[in-house]
Amino acid sequence: MTLTSTAGDPVVRVSGTAQGAELRGSDADATVLAVGSTGVPAVEPLLSVTRRGRTGFHARCPPERAKTIVSTVAEAGDVTTADPDAVVEHDPDATRLPVPELPGFGVGNRSVLAACGWRRPTNPADHEAAGGFGNPDPAAVLDAGTRLRGRGWGDRCQDAFLAETWGTVRDGDGDAAVVVNGHGNPADALLLAGAPFEVLDGATALARAVDAERLVVYASAADERAVETAREAATTYPDPPAPIDVVAGPPEYRAAEPTMALEAIEGNHRLEARLRPPGPEEVGLHGRPTLVHTSRTLAQLAIALRDGREPETRVVTVTGDVAAPATVELRESDSLADAVDAVEVEGTVKAACVGGRFGGLTRDLDVGVDPEALSAANLGTDGTVHVLAEDSCVVEFVGRRARFAAEGNCGRCVPCREGTTQLTALLRAVYDGEYDADGIEELGRVMATSSLCSFGVRAGRPARTALAAFESEFAAHADGRCPAGQCVEPAEVT
Amino acid sequence: MRSDERDVDVPPLTEGIAPGTATDPAVGSDGPATVTVDGTAVSLESGATLLDAVEAVETDEHVAALCHYGREGIGPRSECRTCMVATDEHGVVPACSFPAEDGLTVRTGATDAAEARDVNLDLVLSDHNLRCTTCGKNGRCELQDAAIEAGVEEPRYGVFDDRDEYEPLDDTSPFIAIDRNKCILCNRCVEACNDVQVEGVLRMEGSGSDTRIGFQSDAETMADSTCVSCGHCATVCPTGALVEDGIVDATTIPLPGFTQANSVGETSERAGERSGPMTPKKRAEPTSGGDGKAGDAAGNASEDGSDADGAPDVNGTPGAGVWDDGGDWP
Numbered sequence: 001m002t003l004t005s006t007a008g009d010p011v012v013r014v015s016g017t018a019q020g021a022e023l024r025g026s027d028a029d030a031t032v033l034a035v036g037s038t039g040v041p042a043v044e045p046l047l048s049v050t051r052r053g054r055t056g057f058h059a060r061c062p063p064e065r066a067k068t069i070v071s072t073v074a075e076a077g078d079v080t081t082a083d084p085d086a087v088v089e090h091d092p093d094a095t096r097l098p099v100p101e102l103p104g105f106g107v108g109n110r111s112v113l114a115a116c117g118w119r120r121p122t123n124p125a126d127h128e129a130a131g132g133f134g135n136p137d138p139a140a141v142l143d144a145g146t147r148l149r150g151r152g153w154g155d156r157c158q159d160a161f162l163a164e165t166w167g168t169v170r171d172g173d174g175d176a177a178v179v180v181n182g183h184g185n186p187a188d189a190l191l192l193a194g195a196p197f198e199v200l201d202g203a204t205a206l207a208r209a210v211d212a213e214r215l216v217v218y219a220s221a222a223d224e225r226a227v228e229t230a231r232e233a234a235t236t237y238p239d240p241p242a243p244i245d246v247v248a249g250p251p252e253y254r255a256a257e258p259t260m261a262l263e264a265i266e267g268n269h270r271l272e273a274r275l276r277p278p279g280p281e282e283v284g285l286h287g288r289p290t291l292v293h294t295s296r297t298l299a300q301l302a303i304a305l306r307d308g309r310e311p312e313t314r315v316v317t318v319t320g321d322v323a324a325p326a327t328v329e330l331r332e333s334d335s336l337a338d339a340v341d342a343v344e345v346e347g348t349v350k351a352a353c354v355g356g357r358f359g360g361l362t363r364d365l366d367v368g369v370d371p372e373a374l375s376a377a378n379l380g381t382d383g384t385v386h387v388l389a390e391d392s393c394v395v396e397f398v399g400r401r402a403r404f405a406a407e408g409n410c411g412r413c414v415p416c417r418e419g420t421t422q423l424t425a426l427l428r429a430v431y432d433g434e435y436d437a438d439g440i441e442e443l444g445r446v447m448a449t450s451s452l453c454s455f456g457v458r459a460g461r462p463a464r465t466a467l468a469a470f471e472s473e474f475a476a477h478a479d480g481r482c483p484a485g486q487c488v489e490p491a492e493v494t
Numbered sequence: 495m496r497s498d499e500r501d502v503d504v505p506p507l508t509e510g511i512a513p514g515t516a517t518d519p520a521v522g523s524d525g526p527a528t529v530t531v532d533g534t535a536v537s538l539e540s541g542a543t544l545l546d547a548v549e550a551v552e553t554d555e556h557v558a559a560l561c562h563y564g565r566e567g568i569g570p571r572s573e574c575r576t577c578m579v580a581t582d583e584h585g586v587v588p589a590c591s592f593p594a595e596d597g598l599t600v601r602t603g604a605t606d607a608a609e610a611r612d613v614n615l616d617l618v619l620s621d622h623n624l625r626c627t628t629c630g631k632n633g634r635c636e637l638q639d640a641a642i643e644a645g646v647e648e649p650r651y652g653v654f655d656d657r658d659e660y661e662p663l664d665d666t667s668p669f670i671a672i673d674r675n676k677c678i679l680c681n682r683c684v685e686a687c688n689d690v691q692v693e694g695v696l697r698m699e700g701s702g703s704d705t706r707i708g709f710q711s712d713a714e715t716m717a718d719s720t721c722v723s724c725g726h727c728a729t730v731c732p733t734g735a736l737v738e739d740g741i742v743d744a745t746t747i748p749l750p751g752f753t754q755a756n757s758v759g760e761t762s763e764r765a766g767e768r769s770g771p772m773t774p775k776k777r778a779e780p781t782s783g784g785d786g787k788a789g790d791a792a793g794n795a796s797e798d799g800s801d802a803d804g805a806p807d808v809n810g811t812p813g814a815g816v817w818d819d820g821g822d823w824p
Contacts, residue, residue, distance in 0.1 A: 412516070
């Protein structure tokens with residue numbers, strides 16, 4: 001069966017709900033396809049009906065209505081008769097989501113996310129029709145690595161060009177391994193659940209290029225759909241260069257850190273970061289030279305190899321004080337403000353925590369989403385923007401992040417284990433009138449220079465960046481006031 | 495595929511050992527190297543770390559390397575991060591675990607490295623019971639030495655001194671007392687127990703501020719654990735966290751009525767008959783004393799007092815040995 005029916009029968013896609021699968025074959029008049037999430041759960045379940053190069057989108061539509069919509073469309077012969085929320089004209093054989101004019105879809109350029117919400121995640125025919133399962137020349141793969149950077153904190157090469165690490169693995173002793181890290185970031189889990197073949201295309205191309213003997217897909221056990229879909233995709237992936245194992249790791253935030261991911265895959269009952277150097281590229285999974293890349297990095301690689309050029313996009317998830325979080329794909333020339341435009345903010349934007357759980361805080365959203373611009377602004381490149389609305393308290397926010405760091409670290413190294421505890425205490429002391437900006441700055445600096453892994457390196461970043469951008473709020477708290485009116489009265493604290 | 499992943503060098507005894515720690519790669523340089531430390535060139539053999547170089551010369555500033563042990567294949571754990579040094583090539587790195595790559599230039603006096611060592615030592619102290627005068631390791635404690643060497647007078651984050659949060663002392667074993675309030679989680683005891691003695695008793699457990707030394711058998715106390723009382727954990731412990739029971743107060747300043755035990759709250763005492771501080775077979779030795787092997791055979795002690803060197807059972811001859819302290823032997 002081809003992806004899109006060019007005959008008169010409409011094709012219905014149900015995105016963002018597992019129920020779509022049950023509807024399949026329930027109606028003889030229509031082909032109902034269960035597809036992955038679009039990354040914009042605010043509009044899901046998103047039901048689309050396609051007929052002759054035209055697709056009508058029905059946002060927040062119960063899958064049970066599919067039958068009615070299909071019969072309406074079939075009767076009138078036109079997708080608009082079912083009163084859709086948006087209509088898009090497209091190539092009748094479109095293999096990528098025809099982007100509707102719906103909230104969450106107004107920005108960016110979907111290439112890595114093109115399959116999400118359109119192709120059936122584990123259907124090889126859909127992926128093949130989109131040009132997938134290519135067998136790129138290893139030389140071309142290694143070449144692409146000179147221009148592609150790692151994405152996400154779960155990526156061993158975050159923000160670094162990939163080729164050097166790949167060379168280390170290819171030239172290393174022992175059979176290499178490639179680990180797909182789908183843990184720790186919503187976009188990485190989204191890709192595993194919605195477009196696993198894109199991720200596996202990148203992983204298998206890389207495995208061939210470095211002559212890897214093992215391929216492991218790793219995701220959080222909490223992301224059940226990602227794990228299940230990856231498992232199914234692994235079994236249906238045609239002719240992989242190495243056996244593909246899918247491993248579900250513990251849901252803790254730290255479990256996404258590349259060396260803790262290896263510990264989890266190897267089955268250690270306690271998660272702890274590994275000492276480095278040497279890094280996993282020399283001594284990794286079971287001692288093998290190992291590449292650890294996120295779903296996003298590998299999907300970007302797959303798209304780059306297929307298109308013959310670099311997809312200069314960044315997948316960003318916007319969350320926080322928003323009606324519903326959304327994952328969007330932006331051009332590197334786009335800004336954080338563009339990302340925030342994709343969601344409905346509850347109130348006005350006061351600040352954003354950019355770049356993961358331990359991202360940097362900023363008032364200014366006019367910052368590009370490319371790694372240079374983000375780093376120059378002391379923000380993180382992990383691919384998340386946590387929006388803080390006007391009535392949110394920055395001091396409270398960074399205090400919570402510090403406490404999370406103190407509770408969620410692996411406990412191995414002193415700057416992280418004890419540093420996050422002291423950081424939490426220093427932030428708590430602000431409420432008692434003891435505002436020690438220099439002390440917080442010093443501690444954050446030492447945590448960043450001497451922690452063993454990026455958990456500790458970044459754990460102080462929310463506090464340090466907030467001190468710089470919101471100094472008056474800290475001072476106000478030390479005086480016993482919360483400008484946002486969110487914090488309890490100091491009298492109650494003491 | 496799986497079979498070739500097993501390390502053939504690992505003795506089967508270690509298979510069931512779960513120390514709760516990460517599988518670290520081997521550290522050290524790939525080949526002989528010459529590095530420059532504070533202007534002095536140091537030549538090192540293959541497998542060396544920057545700490546080997548730092549220790550070979552008179553450095554501008556003291557590098558504590560508190561959690562470092564450097565013997566018996568224990569460590570580097572690189573946990574305390576009080577050995578940070580600046581390199582021109584890689585920025586600030588931990589000397590104890592960073593390979594001595596040929597040509598590196600190391601500066602111990604660089605501001606960022608000195609700050610990191612200083613702050614990290616204070617962070618270690620922040621979670622340490624600093625009642626040195628009631629501690630049996632007073633005067634022979636590596637944390638104390640490091641703090642004195644670094645000139646710490648008032649740790650910037652204070653010290654661990656909250657009676658409500660003290661972990662109970664574990665005094666259940668006749669041979670080894672555990673005071674986790676003094677533990678700096680250097681992991682030496684875990685490695686001595688698992689990698690050197692291959693006993694598989696101790697492990698690292700928990701995470702965040704709940705990280706602690708525990709038992710692989712899930713026992714709550716040392717007495718209930720599978721410990722064979724070899725004492726290696728106490729031997730390698732840099733602080734007063736693990737101390738041979740007979741010397742828990744060996745170097746305390748005698749303050750009437752004030753001990754570590756009663757100053758911190760709860761103590762898990764041993765149940766039933768109190769045992770003496772040494773293993774039975776030691777008492778079977780002649781009364782002349784001076785047995786040069788006294789400490790060596792202690793590891794076999796818990797099994798059967800009569801099987802060592804054909805010595806007679808000691809149970810019937812209390813008071814005959816040099817180690818007699820009047821206690822009841824098991």
